[in-house]
Amino acid sequence: MITDPKDERSESQWKRRSASNSLAECEPKDGCVSEASGHANAARQGAGTTARGQSLELVPASCYSMEALTAAYNQTRIDYIVPMPMNVARLEAYIQHYDCDLGRSVVARLGGEVLGLAMLGVRSRRTWITRLGVLPVSRRNGSGEAMMRYLIDRSRDLGAEDSILEVIKNNVPAQQLFTKLGFRVTRELLILRRPPGLPVVDAPAYRVTAGDQQRALELLRRRRSVPSWLDETQSLRNCGGLLSLEVSLDDGSHGWLVYQSTVFQLGRLVLQTESGNPARVAQALAHALHTRHPIQDTKTENIPADDPHLPGLLAMRYLESFRRMEMRLDLTNGS
Ligand SMILES: CC(C)(COP(=O)(O)OP(=O)(O)OC[C@H]1O[C@@H](n2cnc3c(N)ncnc32)[C@H](O)[C@@H]1OP(=O)(O)O)[C@@H](O)C(=O)NCCC(=O)NCCS
Numbered sequence: 001m002i003t004d005p006k007d008e009r010s011e012s013q014w015k016r017r018s019a020s021n022s023l024a025e026c027e028p029k030d031g032c033v034s035e036a037s038g039h040a041n042a043a044r045q046g047a048g049t050t051a052r053g054q055s056l057e058l059v060p061a062s063c064y065s066m067e068a069l070t071a072a073y074n075q076t077r078i079d080y081i082v083p084m085p086m087n088v089a090r091l092e093a094y095i096q097h098y099d100c101d102l103g104r105s106v107v108a109r110l111g112g113e114v115l116g117l118a119m120l121g122v123r124s125r126r127t128w129i130t131r132l133g134v135l136p137v138s139r140r141n142g143s144g145e146a147m148m149r150y151l152i153d154r155s156r157d158l159g160a161e162d163s164i165l166e167v168i169k170n171n172v173p174a175q176q177l178f179t180k181l182g183f184r185v186t187r188e189l190l191i192l193r194r195p196p197g198l199p200v201v202d203a204p205a206y207r208v209t210a211g212d213q214q215r216a217l218e219l220l221r222r223r224r225s226v227p228s229w230l231d232e233t234q235s236l237r238n239c240g241g242l243l244s245l246e247v248s249l250d251d252g253s254h255g256w257l258v259y260q261s262t263v264f265q266l267g268r269l270v271l272q273t274e275s276g277n278p279a280r281v282a283q284a285l286a287h288a289l290h291t292r293h294p295i296q297d298t299k300t301e302n303i304p305a306d307d308p309h310l311p312g313l314l315a316m317r318y319l320e321s322f323r324r325m326e327m328r329l330d331l332t333n334g335s
Contacts, residue, residue: 008242032063034109035150056143058150061117062103066092072107072117076133081168082322098130098229099123099240104154108134108143118147120154121229127155128229129165132174139173148181152329161332164229166302169323185325188305189228191321192313194298195291201316204249204280210292211244216258219244223272226301228326231268236260239268245292247284255281257289259300266293269300271302282312290316302326 034057061069070091086094095102098121101167105119121128129151134143155163166189167174187275187300211219220233229235241260248254253276260268273281289296302324303310310326314320 015133032059034059050159055110056115056141057109057111059107060103061107061119062102064107064114064120067079067116069102069107069117072114073131073133076116076135079136080133081171084088098128100130104151104158105131106147106150108147110138116143118145118151122158122160123229123232123234125159125161127151127158127163129163130297132165140200144173144177145181147167147294148177152181152279152331156331161330163329163331164326166228166230166324166326169325175325175327176312178327178329181329183329186326186328189302189324189326190305190310191301191324192303192318193319193321194316196295196297197290199290199326200288200292201283201287203283203316204251204253206247206284206288208284208288209246211246213240213242213317214240216244218276219246219256219258219272220270223270223291225270225272225304225307227270230302231270233326236268236270242268245285247281247288248288249276250281250282253277253281253284257285259289261293266296266298267300269298269303269305273309275313276306277310279315281310282315286313286316286318 032076036055036057041289050271063074067087070086070088072081073084073091094100096283100119102119106117107114108116115133116132116134118132118156121130129148132144132147134147152163163183164180164186165183167178169188215235217233220236223233236258239260241262242258243261244256244258246254246256253273255271255276255278258268258270259266271282271285273280298318298322303313305323
């Protein structure tokens with residue numbers, strides 16, 4: 001079980017880490033006030049109290065070190081459908097890229113032992129729930145629901161109009177939980193992969209212009225598609241390393257691609273067709289991309305299932321890795 005390693009480390013170490021991560025510094029006396037869970041399941045077991053007389057506590061995640069949060073995340077996901085282990089650096093980057101607010105994120109604990117965590121991304125009048133997990137041995141005791149209710153309450157405190165999340169398709173426990181709390185499916189999102197290598201399929205003839213991050217951000221200002229939280233322009237700007245390609249086809253079609261290029265991987269693809277056939281434009285863009293970057297693996301997340309560029313990407317040998325359901329909770333109705 002995970003306890004709070006903040007206790008095991010000097011205060012100066014903690015302050016240094018908090019400052020370097022721009023995380024809210026947590027003074028244990030003032031900042032780590034817990035809420036007892038008022039959740040119905042907990043009530044069923046006796047007002048959130050176990051046989052040992054311990055009650056479920058909900059504590060801001062900012063009270064914990066990044067090491068503890070990383071360990072908690074990995075242990076709650078040990079049996080996850082799609083393995084996604086994290087290290088401290090990756091979790092820190094995730095928090096920064098997606099504007100997660102650890103002061104409004106939550107750790108659930110019982111008798112000092114961490115049972116689970118969930119994080120809240122915060123952007124203008126909207127929140128995003130992510131990284132929810134409960135240790136396998138502690139599930140079905142109300143902790144997941146209690147943490148979700150905590151994050152929804154924080155979202156309401158902020159005056160958010162809605163809260164969104166994504167759940168892997170066929171993750172029945174999580175989807176049931178979200179449905180119970182009023183979240184409704186908005187759309188299906190695909191995670192696509194392509195192995196490294198030059199294009200193996202021809203595309204329609206095209207002319208291509210490459211651009212830097214500044215051009216990529218200019219193109220994103222023209223974006224018409226509705227992005228998921230992961231590929232909102234704010235996320236892409238936070239992630240950096242953006243490049244662009246613009247193609248013109250002989251039939252007059254033209255469009256652009258914004259993407260992120262890192263040493264081993266291409267990703268975060270945003271495609272837009274300005275005129276013509278989106279599938280043909282996507283084929284040309286993918287051809288140009290992989291001709292330019294033949295050695296990188298490609299992984300791009302959250303392409304809507306009804307995106308008109310999808311057939312073009314699939315024709316260029318992109319493979320569907322898995323699907324997520326995007327779900328939304330309307331917070332404007334006061335219920
Ligand atoms: C999803 C998860 C967080 C739920 O946590 P939990 O503490 O077990 O859930 P709770 O005990 O609070 O259950 C609350 C509700 O969730 C739903 N639920 C939870 N587990 C379920 C299961 N195995 N089957 C069906 N519904 C389930 C039910 O609606 C339940 O309400 P009920 O008790 O009135 O039936 C947990 O299963 C988990 O950590 N899974 C692995 C990580 C994961 O999938 N995270 C979500 C990523 S989007």
